Amino acid sequence: MKVIIIGGVAAGAKAAAKIRRLAPDTEINLYTDDDYVSYSSCGLPYYIGGAFEDFRMLLVRTPAEFEKQKIHIHLRHKVIKIMPDTKEVLINVIDKNKNITKPYDKLVIATGARARIPEIINVNLPQVLPLRTLNDGKKLKELTVKSNKAIIIGGGYIGLELIEAFVKRGIHVTMVHNSSHLLTRLDADMSELVYDQLMSISHSRFDILLNENVIEFVGDKNRFYGAKLSSGQFIDGDFAVLATGIIPNSEIALEAGIELGVTKAIKVNEKMETSVKDIYACGDCCEENLIIDNKPTWYPLGSTANKEGRCAAMNVCGISESFGGVLGSAVTRCMDLTVSQTGMSEKTARLRGIEPISVTVTKDDKVGYMPDSNNITLKLTAEKSTGRLIGGQAIGSMDADKRINTLASAILARLTAAEFCMNDLTYAPPFSPTIDPLLNAAMMLRDKIINL
Amino acid sequence: MKVIIIGGVAAGAKAAAKIRRLAPDTEINLYTDDDYVSYSSCGLPYYIGGAFEDFRMLLVRTPAEFEKQKIHIHLRHKVIKIMPDTKEVLINVIDKNKNITKPYDKLVIATGARARIPEIINVNLPQVLPLRTLNDGKKLKELTVKSNKAIIIGGGYIGLELIEAFVKRGIHVTMVHNSSHLLTRLDADMSELVYDQLMSISHSRFDILLNENVIEFVGDKNRFYGAKLSSGQFIDGDFAVLATGIIPNSEIALEAGIELGVTKAIKVNEKMETSVKDIYACGDCCEENLIIDNKPTWYPLGSTANKEGRCAAMNVCGISESFGGVLGSAVTRCMDLTVSQTGMSEKTARLRGIEPISVTVTKDDKVGYMPDSNNITLKLTAEKSTGRLIGGQAIGSMDADKRINTLASAILARLTAAEFCMNDLTYAPPFSPTIDPLLNAAMMLRDKIINL
Numbered sequence A, B: 001m002k003v004i005i006i007g008g009v010a011a012g013a014k015a016a017a018k019i020r021r022l023a024p025d026t027e028i029n030l031y032t033d034d035d036y037v038s039y040s041s042c043g044l045p046y047y048i049g050g051a052f053e054d055f056r057m058l059l060v061r062t063p064a065e066f067e068k069q070k071i072h073i074h075l076r077h078k079v080i081k082i083m084p085d086t087k088e089v090l091i092n093v094i095d096k097n098k099n100i101t102k103p104y105d106k107l108v109i110a111t112g113a114r115a116r117i118p119e120i121i122n123v124n125l126p127q128v129l130p131l132r133t134l135n136d137g138k139k140l141k142e143l144t145v146k147s148n149k150a151i152i153i154g155g156g157y158i159g160l161e162l163i164e165a166f167v168k169r170g171i172h173v174t175m176v177h178n179s180s181h182l183l184t185r186l187d188a189d190m191s192e193l194v195y196d197q198l199m200s201i202s203h204s205r206f207d208i209l210l211n212e213n214v215i216e217f218v219g220d221k222n223r224f225y226g227a228k229l230s231s232g233q234f235i236d237g238d239f240a241v242l243a244t245g246i247i248p249n250s251e252i253a254l255e256a257g258i259e260l261g262v263t264k265a266i267k268v269n270e271k272m273e274t275s276v277k278d279i280y281a282c283g284d285c286c287e288e289n290l291i292i293d294n295k296p297t298w299y300p301l302g303s304t305a306n307k308e309g310r311c312a313a314m315n316v317c318g319i320s321e322s323f324g325g326v327l328g329s330a331v332t333r334c335m336d337l338t339v340s341q342t343g344m345s346e347k348t349a350r351l352r353g354i355e356p357i358s359v360t361v362t363k364d365d366k367v368g369y370m371p372d373s374n375n376i377t378l379k380l381t382a383e384k385s386t387g388r389l390i391g392g393q394a395i396g397s398m399d400a401d402k403r404i405n406t407l408a409s410a411i412l413a414r415l416t417a418a419e420f421c422m423n424d425l426t427y428a429p430p431f432s433p434t435i436d437p438l439l440n441a442a443m444m445l446r447d448k449i450i451n452l
Helices: A011-022 A041-049 A063-068 A134-145 A157-168 A188-202 A251-255 A302-316 A346-351 A400-412 A437-450 B011-022 B041-049 B063-068 B134-145 B157-168 B188-200 B251-255 B302-316 B346-351 B400-412 B437-450
Strands: A002-006 A027-031 A071-074 A077-083 A088-093 A098-103 A106-109 A113-115 A128-130 A149-153 A172-176 A206-209 A214-219 A224-229 A234-236 A239-242 A246-248 A279-281 A288-290 A295-297 A330-334 A337-343 A356-364 A375-383 A389-396 B002-006 B027-031 B071-074 B077-083 B088-093 B098-103 B106-109 B113-115 B128-130 B149-153 B172-176 B206-209 B214-219 B224-229 B234-236 B239-242 B246-248 B279-281 B288-290 B295-297 B330-334 B337-343 B356-364 B375-383 B389-396
Touching (some): A002 A011, A011 A027, A011 A063, A011 A302, A027 A077, A041 A157, A077 A251, A128 A134, A134 A239, A149 A157, A149 A224, A157 A172, A157 A330, A172 A234, A188 A206, A188 A375, A224 A239, A279 A302, A330 A400, A337 A400, A346 A356, A346 A375, A346 A389, A375 A400, A400 A437, B002 B011, B011 B027, B027 B077, B041 B134, B041 B157, B063 B071, B077 B251, B106 B302, B149 B157, B149 B224, B157 B172, B172 B234, B188 B206, B188 B375, B224 B239, B279 B302, B337 B400, B346 B356, B346 B375, B356 B437, B375 B400
Parallel strands (some): A002 A106, A027 A071, A106 A279, A149 A172, A149 A239, A172 A206, B027 B071, B106 B279, B128 B239, B149 B172, B149 B239, B172 B206
Antiparallel strands (some): A077 A088, A214 A224, A224 A234, A288 A295, A330 A337, A337 A389, A356 A375, A375 A389, B088 B098, B113 B246, B214 B224, B224 B234, B337 B389, B356 B375
């Protein structure tokens, strides 16, 4: 059996390794237009920030290691066309500028997503770049070493993680965000709290400008001066990062007659099969099922890519396996602030036709007398008609994410707020207050639902 | 309505405050033989260790604050008899050495638990003391200030927390434990790992002697030399702590004809009612329902006491409320090591008639390239016949407990290992590996069950 995999960052690399374990005699060829394969792109902000200095720490497996397992990695080979009728792919060999055709029995599309490049004058200057690939990360790290001022366009996860990275490098940061709220997956009230808390720990090391648009980058290929905003303001900077979201690399699938989903990512069933026989998709290029309402969503995240790659591999090898979907669990850190989320926000619930009910509590995250105790703000959301938990948002110190995971289990299990109140969570002074904030919030939500 | 509450550390104090909120006109009298009321006894090791220096940080509410709410606190008033027939209690006023009788309409027993004092020669020396009350904590803190060497008898939670406290005070510690395994609620394999990891971070600051018994303390009221072991060894020390477990203060209930449970703690129903009308019990003196098998257990913990006090208060006030029971979730820290647990160990499962199946994994707790990444060892246990998750044990760095809580939600919701594998846990490099160790463990457990 000949398997071709397109793309090799997370899902593609995982699929290749898993197929090899399950089917030792399969011929596996992985094509990627990237210079690297099998790396942790989520780690790039920490590499840039100096948590470690050698980018090779980000590599999960090298091409040589894959080759030992007879997985053939073809770097700088861009698959430009899928031909399902003849079961072939057309590949552009970038360094030779020639095209070749290769046959497959099973094809795995793991083309990922790419940075969305906004329409800004001079967006192609060499000092303006996204952070998506390992090459992006290496270039950005080089820029940080010789710079004093950075501009970040966009206030999502990557943007916030880069604030931390640049501040750790002693670089002043100006973030320019085109809407009134950072982290658009959060409800507005929680997003405002993130903004307020970040401002309170900024100490002039970074600025965040909301409701501002960059209209032009000023400079040339040798020098960079900064960015002009639509408000007329000019922001000084030595370089700029485009953290303005990502787009699924699904065009190649669409052109091959493969069905896309409502999110414009590739539509797959629970076996990661696309609409075309013997073609699978996994990772950031495909859409997911939101477990809560069993409707499509798009959560391009490393953990999901990994699971989908594994699931696709098993089905490629004839072992029936299902990927159940996602809850939308995520976490990010900016300086000492952790922001985490699972399930639906109130906003998302309404968009998806569910009437939500929520409570928000701010509590100590440990017993107050412990020297490192801190605040955590938790927003818990349930479906109003049934009381079933559907989401949570947390802002606080390091383990805010773990409280979100405690909630994720409950959402997965379709517990109501009242049922969750029976939970027995661990207690000791260095870890939580006597009654964990999550239980406080659940009890308040239960009472709010009862008193409706 | 006249309410009398016996005991005022956690459950009793919580019950008093809650009754006042629900029933402003009730007469509330709280009697305790202690010198203090409403304090965090779980915080004593951190007070002793110097996390804070003023013991008043441990006080949740003072008698004066209670009095403002017309809750009458009677310190050093020991209730010595309950007379259900006449609905009275007999109280010894310690400082006047006289007895008084007080009537009640509703009685709440929150007598807690006391330290188990082992039979050791000279156990009554003033340099030998348990750590249970605030007074114990104050005495122990005084001893630490003028000492160089401590002896801890018993290797449970309190013993381990005191190792940390004494080491932080620069005092060398010898722990003497009378069995082969620390933390007896853990399975033997996990307990051995705790021992090994503690030894690896000891750096001669503390010793732990297993399978050893203290037979005699050597000294007099003015001087203390140390402890003789049954093996003949002599351990130097300036003082000794008895951390040899606790016993429920249930005798007063038994003598009044109130039924005790199989654990010798007071038997209560889900409304915290005892077998005698108008008498409630809550906190460490009463037994709980283990949610997993709906059979009695005894988990004397502060979080549970708090919930039970609240539940008893509501039912005292005529508001029907149920306490559903416990999962046995707990956490402790010793130095940089966190040990946490929920549900049944394999050992406990067998004792309770459930055939368990388990897996144990050791993984990075964060992505390996993050500078503060560490190991976490997780043992997950399911019921063999159904695959339902029934317990977990975690040993690792600070947030091992939060992973246990993620599991607690799943156990509460009666998820199987296979169902838990669908969970979507947050991922970012500072927080967890791409696939959280908890999911790794669940997938291994699912596969082990499938291949049975």
